[in-house]
Amino acid sequence: MRSRIYTIIRGHFKSWYRSKSNIFWTIAFPLLLIVLFGAIFGSGSTKFDLYVQNQDLSGNVPTVLSQGYVHALNQTGAFNLHMVAAEQSDPLTFVKNDAQLHNRGQRLLVVPLGFNATVMSGKTATIQLFMDQSDQVSASLRGIVNSVTVSYAATIAGAPDNLVVQPVGIVTRNVRYIDFFIPGVIGMTLLTTGVFGAVNTNGRYRELKIIKKLATTPLSKIEWILGMVGYQMILATISLVVILFFGYAIFGVTVTIDIYTVGLVVAAALLFPGIGMVLANFVKEAESADAAANAITFPMMFLAGTFWPRETLPDIMKIIANFMPLTYVNDGLRDALIYAQPAQALTNTIIALGLAAFFIVLGSLLMNWKEE
Amino acid sequence: MSDPLAALLPGQSDRVVQVEGLSKKYGDNVAVNGISFNLTKGEVFAFLGPNGAGKTTTVEILECLRNPTGGRALVLGYDVSKRSDQAEIRKRIGVLPQDFNAIDRLTVRENIDYFGAMFKQQLDADKLIELVDLKDKRDAQFKTLSGGLKQRVGLAVSLVNDPAVVFLDEPTTGLDPRARRDVWGVIERLKGQGKTVFLTTHYMDEAEYLADIVSIIDHGQIIATGTPDQLIDTHGGKKTLIIRDAGQEGISQLPPGLPKAELRNAGDIAIPLNNGELTSILMSLAQTPLHDKEIEVRRPTLDDVFLNLTGRRVSEEGN
Structure with missing residues (x-):
């Protein structure tokens, strides 16, 4: 056997x-997409993304000194400042979500309540800068923030050490577009090779x-x-290795490969051929089956967040995306490879494996081996 | 009443295939209607009939691809309807499905090995390549071969497990005359090796040329079985004397007292011959202006057999 x-x-x-x-289609095309999309969306601005929450309000209006400080930061031209509302009680979570959605760096500077009063009283005010120490730009960004702070303190109080920046380490993945895109390309490749491979062979x-x-x-x-399925697993592994290696070599994308990655590759190697088998059994002629495979894979590719985050989709599309099997593979791969979110990766892996079991069993039951 | 098939033990008889009252219905459509026949070891058996006659359905029942709805069929003593027997049958038969193609991007040799690997024991691929005369194409990918060569790969693949019986379903359909002859050559070689071959065809000449026994099937029923000579003798009708290019004028020049002559499309005169009449007709023709025309005696063919039995020619069925 x-x-x-x-x-x-x-x-x-x-x-x-x-x-x-x-x-x-299985190797060159995904790499071409990575280069193209990486070049189009990856270059971005040379400024640093920085979220700022100014908590020092007086009657809903920022105090003079806090406002002046933010202005000074902005004046450097080194930052793309993104303001976080003062009433945002969990600014870190907000920043994490918003940064992922817009492919920005996850860094937050908090001007505390009482900043104005503290500085005026001659005491030392502490500004918190939340960022990941492993963030490639952390050193230069902290340097700029520090120098802005020191010179601002000197300007307003004549005492440079009146203002202190307290760096607070947070663990983030500073997700660039390309980091987001690479797991999507892997998901897309697994989808197309799986569906088309099964349509072709069956x-x-x-x-x-x-x-x-x-x-x-x-x-x-x-x-x-x-x-x-065995063949699909080999193909999926080759795609994964080639794409990850390419992403690392060209764009410096580093990933975490864990048990969920393996689970998702196994799930994909069952799930997508399973869908292909179901198609091949409903659409008997090979050419029509090919067209049907196109009709299924293309919308799924776009809706399941291969190229852009699903959050940018209209609400109705978001709902449809929830029914796309690729959504769970893409999300799972991102959770596992890029975001290092084991809990979410586990959920997505379990859903993907469940869908895989369903489709491969359905495809197998539908497939006529004999001629009845 | 004893069951005519019951006494048979698997593998212990010369009866390779035994079919008794076999039927296959699809809803109201009866594809095979209570047919019976036997195939003996070492025989080339041709199942002859037009498209849609039930040939492929029958052969696919014997190959365990379809389940019969009535009757019984044993292959090598195993019952095609029993699941456990089907596994035994699959190990021992060779099959060339109608319109079979091997895997495009595998070479001839790789294809033979591929299908060979499905069996516990397989014949040496190179020997099979030699048998089907494809030595030069051993390492050519299947997709690069012509139709005739592809069919020879199919034949090699069907022999890879050294089967006790080979089922060839329409092995020369769609081939040009030369490629057909080449495939016939391979089947003749199999015959020479004593292989048992079950052949379905709608080509009368193919059945006549290759088969030891022919069963003619039409509308799901066997209408005649025998050696080609027996069928022709019994159902083929009379021999025909042909006078070439004599035209309408020739008919008026025929001596009186001959059987009724007819003019055929190319201007040939056809006269049905009763046994023993040939000499007297030739002598009487020698006295007429037709004496210098080309004359031949045509033996009836299986085509005539089919025509006489069904009132139609197979070619009228769109083949």
Whole structure:
């Protein structure tokens, strides 16, 4: 049995690497997308993103000194300042979400309540700067904030040490667009290779009577499906490794590979071929099945947040996205590879595995091995 | 009453295939209607009939791809309707499905190995390549081959487990005449090796050329079975004397007292021959202006057999 499955895997794999268009769509195309999207959206501004919460209000209006400080920061031209409302009680969470949504750096500077009064009384006011120490720009950003603070203190009070910046370490992933995009490209590649691979092997091989021929040998339907899934797992692993290596080499994208990544690759290698098998059984002609596969994969690719965060979608699309299996694979891969959020990765992996089990079982049940 | 098939033990008889009252219905449509036949070891058996006659349905029942709705079929003594027997049948049969293609991007040899790996034991791929005369194409990818060569790969693949019986479903359909001849050559070689072959075809000449036994099937029923000669002798009708290019004028020049002659499309005169009449007709023709025309005697073919049995020619069915 093992040798039969191995033969099926090897046959698929040889057919794959001997086809230039297969290589293009599974390897070259995703890399091309990464370069293109990375170049278009990755360059961004050379200024540092900095969220600022000015808590020092007087009758809903920022106090003079606090306002002056923020103005001084802005004057440097080194920052893209994003103001956080003073009534925001959990500014860190707000910043985390907002920064991810807009692909900004996660850094927050808090001007405390009483800033104006403290400085006026000649005491030392402390400004908190929340940022990740591993943030590549942390040193230069802190340097600029410090020098602005020192010179501002000197200007207003003549005492440079009247104002202190207290750096507060937070653990964030400073997610750039490219960091966000790479797991999406992996998800997209797993989707297309899985769906189209299954449509091809179960639709076209049926037209060519290869499946009929195999059904007259001792090979069983289960062995055939296991062979196909095994091949998909190898292909998924190759895609993952190539894309991650490329992302690291060209854009310095670093990732965490953990058990969830493995779980998601396994889920994808079952889920997407499962969807392809279901399609191939409903749409018998190989060409129509191909068209059906396109009709399913393209909307899923866009709605499931492959290219842009789903938060930017209209509400109705967000709801539809919740029903897209790719959504859970994409989210899971991002949680696992980029955001280092094991709890969320686990949830998404479990959902993806559940969907995988459903589709592969449905596809297997629907697939006619014999000719009835 | 004893069951005619009951005495048979798997693998212990010369009866390779035994079919008794076999039927297959799809809803109200009866594809195969109570057919019976036997196939003996070492025989080339042709199942002959137009498209839609029930040939492929029958052969796919024997290959365990479809379940019969009535009757019984044993292959090598195993019952095609029993799940446990089906596994035994699959190990021992070779199949070339109609319109079969191997895997495009695998080479000839890789394809043979691929399908061979589905069985516990397989024949040496190179020997099979030699048998089907594809030595030069051993390492060529399947997709680069012509139709005839592809079909020879299919034949090699169908033999890879050294099967006790080979089912070839329309093995030459869609091939040009030369490629057909080449495939016939391979089947003749199998015959020479004593292989048992079950062949379905709608080509009368193919059945006549290759088969030891022919069963003619039409509308799901077997209408005649026998050796090609027996079928022709029994159902083919009379031999025909053909006078070439004689035209309408030739008919008026025929001596009196001959059986009724007819003019065929190219201007040939066809005269049905009764046994023993040939010499006297030739002698009487020698006295007429037709004496210098080209004359031949045409033996009836399986085509005539089919025509006489059904009132139609197979070619009228769009084949």
